[in-house]
Amino acid sequence: MAILSTPASTVRLASQGRPLKEHLFRIALLASLAIAMIFLVVLLVYVVTQGWSRLDLNLIQNFPSLRAVNAATAGVLSGIMGTLWVVALTALMALPTGVLAAVYLEEYADKTKWYNRLIELNIANLAAVPSIVYGILGLGVISRGFGLGPSVITGAITLSLLVLPIVIIAAREAIKSVPPSIREGSLALGATQWQTIWRQVLPASVPGIATGSILALSRAIGEAAPFLLLGAATLVRFNPDGLDSSFSVLPVQIYNLITNSRPEVQVVGAAAIVVLLAILLLMNSVAIWLRNRYQKRW
Amino acid sequence: MTEIMPNITVRGPEAPRNIEALDPVFTVSNLSVFYGDYEAVRGVDLTIGNREITAMIGPSGCGKSTVLRCFNRMNDLIPGARAAGSIMYHGEDLYGDHVDPIEVRRRIGMVFQKPNPFPKSIYDNIAYGPRVNGMKGKMDDLVEQALTQAALWDEVKDKLKQNALSLSGGQQQRLCIARAIAVRPEVILMDEPCSALDPIATTKIEDLMQELSRDYTIVIVTHNMQQAARVSDRTAFFTAEVDEQSVRHGRLVEFDETSRIFTNPSDKRTEDYITGRFG
Numbered sequence: 001m002a003i004l005s006t007p008a009s010t011v012r013l014a015s016q017g018r019p020l021k022e023h024l025f026r027i028a029l030l031a032s033l034a035i036a037m038i039f040l041v042v043l044l045v046y047v048v049t050q051g052w053s054r055l056d057l058n059l060i061q062n063f064p065s066l067r068a069v070n071a072a073t074a075g076v077l078s079g080i081m082g083t084l085w086v087v088a089l090t091a092l093m094a095l096p097t098g099v100l101a102a103v104y105l106e107e108y109a110d111k112t113k114w115y116n117r118l119i120e121l122n123i124a125n126l127a128a129v130p131s132i133v134y135g136i137l138g139l140g141v142i143s144r145g146f147g148l149g150p151s152v153i154t155g156a157i158t159l160s161l162l163v164l165p166i167v168i169i170a171a172r173e174a175i176k177s178v179p180p181s182i183r184e185g186s187l188a189l190g191a192t193q194w195q196t197i198w199r200q201v202l203p204a205s206v207p208g209i210a211t212g213s214i215l216a217l218s219r220a221i222g223e224a225a226p227f228l229l230l231g232a233a234t235l236v237r238f239n240p241d242g243l244d245s246s247f248s249v250l251p252v253q254i255y256n257l258i259t260n261s262r263p264e265v266q267v268v269g270a271a272a273i274v275v276l277l278a279i280l281l282l283m284n285s286v287a288i289w290l291r292n293r294y295q296k297r298w
Numbered sequence: 299m300t301e302i303m304p305n306i307t308v309r310g311p312e313a314p315r316n317i318e319a320l321d322p323v324f325t326v327s328n329l330s331v332f333y334g335d336y337e338a339v340r341g342v343d344l345t346i347g348n349r350e351i352t353a354m355i356g357p358s359g360c361g362k363s364t365v366l367r368c369f370n371r372m373n374d375l376i377p378g379a380r381a382a383g384s385i386m387y388h389g390e391d392l393y394g395d396h397v398d399p400i401e402v403r404r405r406i407g408m409v410f411q412k413p414n415p416f417p418k419s420i421y422d423n424i425a426y427g428p429r430v431n432g433m434k435g436k437m438d439d440l441v442e443q444a445l446t447q448a449a450l451w452d453e454v455k456d457k458l459k460q461n462a463l464s465l466s467g468g469q470q471q472r473l474c475i476a477r478a479i480a481v482r483p484e485v486i487l488m489d490e491p492c493s494a495l496d497p498i499a500t501t502k503i504e505d506l507m508q509e510l511s512r513d514y515t516i517v518i519v520t521h522n523m524q525q526a527a528r529v530s531d532r533t534a535f536f537t538a539e540v541d542e543q544s545v546r547h548g549r550l551v552e553f554d555e556t557s558r559i560f561t562n563p564s565d566k567r568t569e570d571y572i573t574g575r576f577g
Contacts, residue, residue, distance in 0.1 A: 189404070190404030
């Protein structure tokens with residue numbers, strides 16, 4: 001017994017100053033988080049207080065006006081509708097294209113071939129291209145080159161190109177996370193590669209694809225830069241009624257309202273920001289809901 | 299007959315059969331499998347008998363799984379993998395130019411090491427194979443039949459709509475066997491089907507294999523020698539050998555009736571392995 005026991009002098013269970021370091025580290029982590037949160041809260045509070053007097057139904061029911069006389073009743077309806085049109089069309093174009101491109105890269109592309117690696121590299125590069133550059137592309141090629149003009153479809157195509165790389169990357173990650181054993185199981189039953197992708201891989205990656213896509217789209221909703229170049233008119237007093245209709249989007253209207261010299265008009269801009277943030281939060285909540293609803297089960 | 303492993307029960311020593319005379323489903327001759335430039339398995343000659351259980355045993359890295367995955371051309375899915383030599387399936391070259399690997403896999407089913415049910419309902423797991431193969435007939439009956447054959451029906455008949463991943467590991471593996479049976483294959487390949495299961499679940503799968511061998515030809519890769527001895531009719535012993543260029547290749551050492559492999563092996567290496575002196 002006595003031989004086996006450790007001499008008391010070697011036992012060191014006493015504090016060695018570690019708690020203090022642990023404490024400091026925790027504080028540093030919290031502080032980093034706080035910086036992000038505080039600015040968000042300040043922004044929210046500021047915007048809501050600025051726009052509070054105009055957070056009413058007129059805001060989402062009426063068309064915009066830059067005249068101070070109308071400041072009490074003017075709204076951003078055409079911007080909301082324009083944004084919804086453009087985003088819906090973008091989703092319609094970018095999601096199928098992006099998912100199919102991701103399927104090619106993940107399931108078919110031979111990664112030892114140089115051109116496939118080049119494509120991969122460039123998709124990552126495209127995701128980092130500033131949105132204003134896409135605006136120039138839209139203006140030069142789609143609006144003027146294809147002659148589609150400053151229309152809803154021009155805006156949607158431009159925005160599609162902007163979100164496409166992000167959708168491809170998100171979809172690839174989702175497809176990659178489907179375990180290879182699922183593919184093997186399907187192929188071993190005599191399923192073709194396409195049957196395996198369509199019936200096993202894609203359904204299993206839907207939550208990931210949906211979450212990534214919604215986040216990409218909600219980023220796109222906040223874009224003003226490409227639309228400024230595309231000539232999305234600032235003061236549109238009608239809703240889009242077709243693909244070739246002229247339009248405006250919320251961020252452009254906000255930009256226009258906020259830069260107006262009349263304080264009454266600026267208030268409408270602040271209120272419109274709240275509307276934009278509400279739409280963004282709504283979309284993000286859908287993404288979170290989707291993620292939780294279809295939790296991975298393997 | 300010397301008893302090398304008295305603690306191992308060998309499946310009934312039936313009338314000794316001649317390897318050459320058996321009714322072959324697969325005839326493997328001089329099969330080598332390459333991954334890129336690396337020759338993983340070299341020069342295998344093997345015959346798989348109809349409605350028999352053939353076990354492939356050997357230490358890790360001896361190429362037994364690689365050979366197994368040639369039988370349904372699963373190795374095609376690995377970039378750079380190719381097979382040389384020939385595997386005849388009822389006299390037809392499995393690797394012939396006109397052969398469609400999809401059709402091969404429909405006739406030669408596979409059960410994997412780790413149970414891999416699809417993240418769908420139990421019903422849909424079974425119905426998947428028949429559906430993708432465009433099989434006609436009443437799906438409900440087909441599902442019941444496959445689950446009954448896999449000795450799982452009584453346990454799951456009240457929860458067919460439940461997610462297959464809610465089943466236990468052993469049940470999942472039997473589900474995977476049922477899934478393979480549902481497309482009515484002729485052969486079932488099993489790649490260490492019990493290695494992720496507890497002893498009770500293992501016993502159930504072994505009983506099931508015996509049951510299934512009446513209707514199906516079964517090839518099983520296993521690390522468990524007792525399992526090979528218990529269930530199989532014939533056993534192929536593989537090992538890894540280093541050649542003159544000091545490259546390791548999987549080789550087939552001995553192929554014989556299981557009772558003979560485990561009681562009176564003709565090769566010293568087989569004897570060393572099954573008596574636990576090596577591997």
